[in-house]
Amino acid sequence: xxxxxxxxxxxxxxxxxxxxxxxxxxxxxxxxxxxxxxxxxxxxxxxxxxxxxxxxxxxxxxxxxxxxxxxxxxxxxxxxxxxxxxxxxxxxxxxxxxxxxxxxxxxxxxxxxxxxxxxxxxxxxxxxxxxxxxxxxxxxxxxxxxxxxxxxxxxxxxxxxxxxxxxxxxxxxxxxxxxxxxxxxxxxxxxxxxxxxxxxxxxxxxxxxxxxxxxxxxxxxxxxxxxxxxxxxxxxxxxxxxxxxxxxxxxxxxxxxxxxxxxxxxxxxxxxxxxxxxxxxxxxxxxxxxxxxxxxxxxxxxxxxxxxxxxxxxxxxxxxxxxxxxxxxxxxxxxxxxxxxxxxxxxxxxxxxxxxxxxxxxxxxxxxxxxxxxxxxxxxxxxxxxxxxxxxxxxxxxxxxxxxxxxxxxxxxxxxxxxxxxxxxxxxxxxxxxxxxxxxxxxxxxxxxxxxxxxxxxxxxxxxxxxxxxxxxxxxxxxxxxxxxxxxxxxxxxxxxxxxxxxxxxxxxxxxxxxxxxxxxxxxxxxxxxx
Amino acid sequence: xxxxxxxxxxxxxxxxxxxxxxxxxxxxxxxxxxxxxxxxxxxxxxxxxxxxxxxxxxxxxxxxxxxxxxxxxxxxxxxxxxxxxxxxxxxxxxxxxxxxxxxxxxxxxxxxxxxxxxxxxxxxxxxxxxxxxxxxxxxxxxxxxxxxxxxxxxxxxxxxxxxxxxxxxxxxxxxxxxxxxxxxxxxxxxxxxxxxxxxxxxxxxxxxxxxxxxxxxxxxxxxxxxxxxxxxxxxxxxxxxxxxxxxxxxxxxxxxxxxxxxxxxxxxxxxxxxxxxxxxxxxxxxxxxxxxxxxxxxxxxxxxxxxxxxxxxxxxxxxxxxxxxxxxxxxxxxxxxxxxxxxxxxxxxxxxxxxxxxxxxxxxxxxxxxxxxxxxxxxxxxxxxxxxxxx
Numbered sequence: 028x029x030x031x032x033x034x035x036x037x038x039x040x041x042x043x044x045x046x047x048x049x050x051x052x053x054x055x056x057x058x059x060x061x062x063x064x065x066x067x068x069x070x071x072x073x074x075x076x077x078x079x080x081x082x083x084x085x086x087x088x089x090x091x092x093x094x095x096x097x098x099x100x101x102x103x104x105x106x107x108x109x110x111x112x113x114x115x116x117x118x119x120x121x122x123x124x125x126x127x128x129x130x131x132x133x134x135x136x137x138x139x140x141x142x143x144x145x146x147x148x149x150x151x152x153x154x155x156x157x158x159x160x161x162x163x164x165x166x167x168x169x170x171x172x173x174x175x176x177x178x179x180x181x182x183x184x185x186x187x188x189x190x191x192x193x194x195x196x197x198x199x200x201x202x203x204x205x206x207x208x209x210x211x212x213x214x215x216x217x218x219x220x221x222x223x224x225x226x227x228x229x230x231x232x233x234x235x236x237x238x239x240x241x242x243x244x245x246x247x248x249x250x251x252x253x254x255x256x257x258x259x260x261x262x263x264x265x266x267x268x269x270x271x272x273x274x275x276x277x278x279x280x281x282x283x284x285x286x287x288x289x290x291x292x293x294x295x296x297x298x299x300x301x302x303x304x305x306x307x308x309x310x311x312x313x314x315x316x317x318x319x320x321x322x323x324x325x326x327x328x329x330x331x332x333x334x335x336x337x338x339x340x341x342x343x344x345x346x347x348x349x350x351x352x353x354x355x356x357x358x359x360x361x362x363x364x365x366x367x368x369x370x371x372x373x374x375x376x377x378x379x380x381x382x383x384x385x386x387x388x389x390x391x392x393x394x395x396x397x398x399x400x401x402x403x404x405x406x407x408x409x410x411x412x413x414x415x416x417x418x419x420x421x422x423x424x425x426x427x428x429x430x431x432x433x434x435x436x437x438x439x440x441x442x443x444x445x446x447x448x449x450x451x452x453x454x455x456x457x458x459x460x461x462x463x464x465x466x467x468x469x470x471x472x473x474x475x476x477x478x479x480x481x482x483x484x485x486x487x488x489x490x491x492x493x494x495x496x497x498x499x500x501x502x503x504x505x506x507x508x509x510x511x512x513x514x515x516x517x518x519x520x521x522x523x524x525x526x527x528x529x530x531x532x533x534x535x536x537x538x539x540x541x542x543x544x545x546x547x548x549x550x551x552x553x554x555x556x557x558x
Numbered sequence: 559x560x561x562x563x564x565x566x567x568x569x570x571x572x573x574x575x576x577x578x579x580x581x582x583x584x585x586x587x588x589x590x591x592x593x594x595x596x597x598x599x600x601x602x603x604x605x606x607x608x609x610x611x612x613x614x615x616x617x618x619x620x621x622x623x624x625x626x627x628x629x630x631x632x633x634x635x636x637x638x639x640x641x642x643x644x645x646x647x648x649x650x651x652x653x654x655x656x657x658x659x660x661x662x663x664x665x666x667x668x669x670x671x672x673x674x675x676x677x678x679x680x681x682x683x684x685x686x687x688x689x690x691x692x693x694x695x696x697x698x699x700x701x702x703x704x705x706x707x708x709x710x711x712x713x714x715x716x717x718x719x720x721x722x723x724x725x726x727x728x729x730x731x732x733x734x735x736x737x738x739x740x741x742x743x744x745x746x747x748x749x750x751x752x753x754x755x756x757x758x759x760x761x762x763x764x765x766x767x768x769x770x771x772x773x774x775x776x777x778x779x780x781x782x783x784x785x786x787x788x789x790x791x792x793x794x795x796x797x798x799x800x801x802x803x804x805x806x807x808x809x810x811x812x813x814x815x816x817x818x819x820x821x822x823x824x825x826x827x828x829x830x831x832x833x834x835x836x837x838x839x840x841x842x843x844x845x846x847x848x849x850x851x852x853x854x855x856x857x858x859x860x861x862x863x864x865x866x867x868x869x870x871x872x873x874x875x876x877x878x879x880x881x882x883x884x885x886x887x888x889x890x891x892x893x894x895x896x897x898x899x900x901x902x903x904x905x906x907x908x909x910x911x912x913x914x915x916x917x918x919x920x921x922x923x924x925x926x927x928x929x930x931x932x933x934x935x936x937x938x939x940x941x942x943x944x945x946x947x948x949x
Contacts (some may be wrong), residue, residue: 065916308833342694343833345657350689515657523833 498537750794
């Protein structure tokens with residue numbers, strides 16, 4: 028199927044998708060594959076949302092926001108043909124190295140930790156036990172991700188939809204099948220904090236630090252916050268493979284984009300939606316900033332829930348819904364620092380090709396907790412948690428002249444910085460990032476040719492993700508499954524008939540998974556609104 | 559001097575007049591105010607409502623002012639009726655629901671203009687109104703403690719007002735207007751009879767009371783309490799919050815809320831006016847039918863049946879009486895009762911109320927026949943006559 032370039036575009040579409048992030052594109056492709064005419068409208072001049080490349084110097088491309096792919100959903104990948112000749116996507120699997128200031132780093136490969144000499148880590152057995160247990164528990168949660176979450180609107184007794192009831196029953200059954208010991212353990216740890224959970228068995232070291240950092244990445248929570256075992260399990264449950272897309276994160280956007288346009292989806296960029304039109308409690312189309320009106324039988328929004336509500340108008344929502352959406356927790360805490368380097372920096376004690384790995388700066392779980400503290404007061408962390416990767420080492424196609432990119436995600440950077448986000452504040456953040464990296468790679472400062480700093484506020488501006496939040500909304504236990512994004516709004520339906528939420532703010536949530544978009548499209552089809 | 563929050567119940571602006579008049583000293587707590595349950599004798603007070611005229615202090619009622627460019631949009635978002643159809647200077651009986659279509663409260667909405675309304679109700683509603691108004695250009699002001707109000711009810715109420723020099727002859731039911739600077743009158747009430755409600759500022763309250771009291775002797779004016787009024791409202795078939803429905807924000811248990819459809823107020827819902835709170839849930843319920851039906855019933859015998867369980871074929875429990883009294887005017891044993899659907903709706907025969915009677919320490923149980931009533935038990939043309947006559 029080819030994009031119908033020489034045909035007049037239809038004035039009316041079956042469905043309009045607002046936002047060409049990967050979830051929007053997944054939703055569009057899923058609908059188009061079922062034979063529906065779909066239009067995707069993107070406010071920015073290119074598609075991809077958080078999964079994008081940015082050209083920092085001529086011929087040098089950095090992953091602008093997201094830099095690794097952890098959790099692409101296998102169902103989505105299969106259905107959309109991602110990684111096939113039609114929507115090429117090559118993924119390079121990466122190991123993780125948790126850095127230590129002493130040079131005593133830990134390599135975590137295939138779920139097993141080793142020291143730099145290649146010997147088994149002294150805590151390997153305990154680590155593996157924790158990891159396997161959490162992965163097993165996580166499997167229980169993971170099976171929910173391609174399903175509409177169960178509805179509890181009328182209490183347990185009102186679950187009339189057999190499929191939903193079956194889903195819940197299956198979880199309950201699988202919980203039982205784990206055996207009494209595991210089931211008790213699951214229920215015990217589910218709401219507890221990852222800090223205590225890890226340090227029950229491990230020493231406070233780069234090994235526990237890396238897991239603690241993974242548990243809270245993107246969250247407005249330190250590892251001592253309740254519910255952080257759950258967030259780690261949720262991450263593991265949706266697949267914890269760390270992969271680097273060949274061609275950069277832009278390749279992910281392109282793959283989703285190709286899957287969509289191959290299926291006949293029309294994508295328009297620089298098309299900002301000003302308003303979603305509602306007639307007789309039914310979404311009938313959109314009006315662009317330019318005043319242009321496009322009609323459709325269904326409108327899917329990839330934006331945050333509050334923005335999605337405001338596009339249609341608050342008058343179409345019950346007071347309870349507006350209450351919940353106004354208080355939707357979405358305080359972004361991740362900032363991005365991209366550095367162009369003249370050559371590969373030398374990390375003390377890091378040997379061979381391990382510089383290719385995902386590098387974690389979280390030398391202890393306590394370090395992670397301390398790094399979280401300042402964000403509560405709108406301050407910058409002086410010793411931040413960093414997840415860094417040098418993608419140019421694994422993929423030369425995104426650079427030129429031997430230049431390298433170091434892409435760093437800084438955790439616990441406040442969205443509402445005291446005094447606001449100015450150029451001086453970005454400069455300060457850049458300095459903090461470089462200083463922290465210098466502890467591990469002393470020669471890095473001299474290699475910097477160019478730097479890009481994006482605060483959570485900048486990420487919000489670029490992508491529309493509320494609060495610049497990594498997952499478009501906190502993945503706390505109060506905002507997942509039946510409560511994502513909020514109670515009574517968890518089934519992709521969003522107020523007026525034919526209006527849907529299809530982004531990370533809907534179940535199953537954030538990371539570049541594509542499942543939320545795909546599930547939303549399935550719900551649209553199930554509802555029969557396109558007939 | 560620092561101001562302190564008063565401890566315990568507080569006095570209404572009319573209390574200095576009520577206190578010396580009260581023989582029964584039967585006070586109640588109404589929204590934190592000292593309010594009369596009975597002033598003298600229940601029977602005297604009841605018959606004064608139906609044959610003379612009565613004053614009841616309704617100052618404890620919650621009163622909210624909704625003002626601003628979007629005020630009409632906000633009240634229409636709040637309530638189930640279309641307030642766009644209500645003219646300025648009119649009052650509307652309104653219901654409002656939560657997202658599940660269950661009743662939060664009912665009350666009266668006074669329209670000054672499309673930009674200015676006052677809502678009067680039983681329940682505290684400030685935070686709900688503020689949240690309803692989020693995203694709209696309006697201000698919500700709690701006037702509960704600033705507006706004094708009296709309910710003047712009974713067949714001679716019009717004549718009394720005339721004698722007090724207040725001209726309301728051309729006011730129709732549910733009209734309201736400023737008859738004198740600072741004195742607003744609405745032709746409204748909770749008795750189903752001829753009557754008015756008078757609204758003024760707290761500092762004018764006692765002067766208003768004295769003016770009415772001074773003109774009242776000839777017309778049999780009595781100060782009354784809630785208990786007499788309660789008989790009249792059941793006779794008129796009006797439901798009351800906390801009795802005939804549980805305001806859903808106060809109901810702790812799941813499933814205790816009731817929709818306007820279940821409460822027999824489907825006519826108060828306008829599905830065509832655009833979205834309002836609970837509309838989607840009510841639309842579904844309008845199709846599937848409510849789980850319960852609140853009905854007016856006539857019960858055999860003369861023993862009031864408040865709280866009585868109701869049985870079908872003397873066997874299956876299908877409902878209960880929510881408000882039951884002996885109606886002295888109609889000489890009937892009447893009540894409002896809630897039935898589990900389809901009882902009270904499609905199944906109306908063979909219904910029995912179980913009444914327990916204490917005969918000087920000996921309990922007797924009776925099953926008494928229940929008949930469904932469609933019309934209010936008490937209806938009188940004088941309540942609607944314009945201009946009213948000196949009955």
